[in-house]
Amino acid sequence: MPPRRTRPVANRALAALIEQAGWTHAATAQHVNAVAAELGERIHYDRSAIGHWLTGTVPRPEAVRAAVEAFRRRLDRPDLAPSHLGWPAQPAGRPWHDDPWRGDPVARLATLGEDDLLNRRTVLTAGTFTLAALSGLTAEKRFQRYAGRTGAGDVARIRAATASLADLDDQYGGGHARAAVAAYLSRDVTPLLREATGRARPDLFAAAAELSYLAAYMAMDAGANALAQRYYISTVRLADEAGDLVLRATALRSMAVQAAELGHDGEALALADAAASALGGHGSRRTLAWITGMRAEANAAAGARWDALSLLRRTETQLERADSPPETEWTGNYRRESLEHQIGLTLTQLGDHATAARHYTASMNARRPVELRTRVLIGLRAAHAFLRAGDPERAAATALGLGDDVPLIASARVRQELHRLRAGWQRHRGDPLVAEADAAVAPVAQSRSASRSTWPGSRPQQ
Structure with a gap:
C-alpha cells in the first residue's frame, strides 16, 4: 500500500501510469533504478522519491529517461515520452x-x-x-x-x-x-x-x-x-x-549477449535466433558453432532446458568439425576455450554451478596472453560459480590466482563481477583465504575511475 500522503497528488499522469503498471511506489523506484543501471548511472531512488514526483517534483534528466523506458517496457508502449508522465520535454538532443x-x-x-x-x-x-x-x-x-x-x-x-x-x-x-x-x-x-x-x-x-x-x-x-x-x-x-550475412549475424549475436547480460531473456533469445536466421545455415562450421552456442545460452535463460542442452551438443559437434584455421575469418577466434565459456554460461543459467565452474576454469586456463581482459572476466565468473556451488575457498583461490591482472582492466563487466563476488562471499569473510581475497580485490571494486570516462571482447571469441 502506498503511504498515506500529507500533500495532494499534483502529477496525475504519473499516478495513472503507476496504477496501470500495477506497481507500488517502492517497485516503481526499483524499476527506474534498474533501467538507469543499464546506462551506467548510479541512482538509488526509493518510494519516498516517487512520492515527491507525484507531488510535483521533476526528477533530473537521467531519471526521466530511465522512468520513461521502465514504463515503456512494463506497459508495452514504445510511444511513451516524458509528457505522458507529466514531465516537460527533455533538453534538445536526439529525439525520443x-x-x-x-x-x-x-x-x-x-x-x-x-x-x-x-x-x-x-x-x-x-x-x-x-x-x-x-x-x-x-x-x-x-x-x-x-x-x-x-x-x-x-x-x-x-x-x-x-x-x-x-x-x-x-x-x-x-x-x-x-x-x-x-x-x-x-x-x-x-x-x-x-x-x-x-x-x-x-x-x-x-x-x-x-x-x-x-x-x-x-x-x-x-x-x-x-x-x-x-x-x-x-x-x-x-x-x-x-x-555480408556473417557480419550481420555477428552483430545480432552480440546484441543477444548484451540483452542477456541486462536480463532481457526473451529479447536475447529472439536476437540469437535472428543471428542464426541471418546465416540460413550457410556459414562455416566455426561460425555456425559460435551462433548455436549463444542460442543454447539464450534458451537456458528462457527456461528451455532440453533445447539448451541439445544446442550445446550441436555446438560442440560443429566446432569439432570446423576445418578453417581460427584466424582466417571474422568469427575465427571461436575456439575450444570459447566453447568452454559458453557451456559455463549456459549451465549457470540452468543452475548447475559446480559444473559451470569447471568449464569456466578450463576456459580461463586456456586463454592466450593477449586475452587478458577475457581471462580476468571468466576467472571471476569461475570464482562466483564456485561460491554458488558452496565452495568459498575455491572461489577465493581462483580470485587470488588472477594476481595483479585485475587492476589493469578497464571494464564495467569486470567490475560488476567483482561486486557480485564480494557480495556473495560476505558471510564467509571469517575464512582467512576469503578475507585475503576480499582485501586483494576491494581496491579495484571500490574504484570509481572505471565508471566515469573509462569504465569481453572486441572480437567474438569468448
Missing part, C-alpha cells in the same frame, strides 16, 4: 522516437562516433538501451549510393587499424582507447564511406562494419549500453550495405 534503423546509415554512424568522441559523458546518458529499438530488425533496408573513388588500400588500412585497436581491447578492456576508436571511425572511416563506389564498395562497408562492431563491444564492456546498442545497429546496417 529517433529510429536508428532509418535514415542514412553513414550519416548516423558519423554523428554517433563524433558524439562519442567529443562529448562522452553526454552520449553515455543521451539515450537508454531500449527494447523498442530491437523491433527494427526487420526494418526495410535503405541503401545509399555515393559518388567517388575508394580502393583496396583503404580497406586494408581500416582492417589493420581495427586489428590493432582490438588487441588493446582484448588486453585492457573496453574502457581503454575507446576515444581512439570513435575518432578513427568518425573522422577517417565515414568520409571514405561517403565516397564509396565501384568494386571496392562492399569491402569498404564490411571493414567499416567490423570497426563499428568493435566500437559497440567496447562501449558495452565500458557499461555504456545505450551507446553500444546504437553502434550494433549501425553494424547491422553497414553489413547489409556490404551484403
